[in-house]
Amino acid sequence: MIKIISSGIYSSIQDLGRRGYRKFGMPLSGAMDVYALKVVNILLENDIGEAAIEITGSGFSCEFTEDTDICITGADLGALLQNRDLKIKIGVPIFLKKDDILNFSKIVKGLRSYLQIKGGFKRELIMGSKSMLKGERLISGEIIKIGKKVESEVKGNFNFDYIKEDGCYEIRVKKGPDFALFPRKYIKSLLAQSFLVSPYLDRMGIRIHSKNKVVPIERNIITKPVFPGCIQIPGNGNPIIIMNDGQTTGGYPVWAVIVKDDLKIAGQLKSGDKVKFFHV
């Protein structure tokens, strides 16, 4: 078992999300950085979509009540074995002993780390997924049971170079379904400038803004389905990137959509980071 000492800014259990219920308004949920989640499972020889602890920012700490293999991927949040004064390398499995205390002390780069153990975590499925529901989080004192170990093969080399220490990112986008509703000039200005990530970001969405205020789009569109990676432009002209716990439908025009492979970058954006979009 592992015991949560402090849940930090926000931490929750996430897998690849909940499918089949979005038509009822249920968010997809699941890891904000799917790549990091898959890699942590591959490295520990778990099922690729097994649920892990998604740790946001600093402050998370936990205690292990049994010996186990663990691994951390994604952001570097300064993970340290407190009792042994040992820094844990990102993407390298390590064997932990009973009574070890793991601490995520500071944001070095990125925003979200994935802490996994060999065998994953035991947890009831809710609508087919172990992901916590929107707004649910791990709480201090909570105990999580370890799941059954499975056999699978390790393959490939993995890196987390897409997470930048300077917080400057380039993200590839495709034309959104409402692209044609935007004037040409507007498209150009969206692509030419760099956006600042606002502090108003969570698992539902990421708000970004730029110095040159963008002209609001007046046009009303009928509510339609949206999904993680959709970049909506609301009336105030500041784009919102829809993420995993976001609404399943939206009424703002979707200007662009982040390409699947770059969604992992969005999952690592933190307040104050800079983003430039590239149209592919």
Add this chain to the structure above:
Amino acid sequence: MRFKVHQPAENYILLDFGNKINEGINKYVIALASYIKHEAVLEVIPAYSSILVEFDESKISSEKLYRYIKHLKPDVVKEQGKTHIVPVIYGGVFGPDLKHVAITNNLTEEEVIKIHSSNSYRVYMLGFMPGFCYLGGLNPLIACERKIEPRLKISKGSVGIAGQQTGIYPSKSPGGWQIIGKTEFELYRPKSEEIFPINAGDVIIFKPIVNGREL
């Protein structure tokens, strides 16, 4: 029925039936969505006049998927939804804005209740939050703009009006709707076998309750 196809991401296609709310189009959308059953399809999400399809791009190309969908022949007539009776206590502490809706429309509170509960409402789609139904069919005589200052908390089961729309809050939430009543009918039942009792295409009828009894 004609539709445009967008591919906004590698693993999604969006079928677009036009930017309008129309019962005939929506019926077709819901019927077609229920016919999309391909092993490479992960999820199908119908809306007013569009369908979002998530698929495994390693198993099928978007062109192949589009061809598969184009050849489906949904039986729109056969795909009729269920009717749900939703009992509502109107006015008083449960419907603090009933009076405002009445005054704005030059009606009495009783007239608003009568008009609201005499129509049947089609569920065009679900979204916004788990179990929330977008309903069509509100009589324009009782339409009412949202509150200027949204409430921080609207309780679960609240029945409200916003512009030309009426709806039920599946769980507590902040919101600007004019609240005219409350129901015990649950739209989101996380603990039950049938988590979402209402599907797109179903019909809702509001039944007023007075002194604990349906009228």
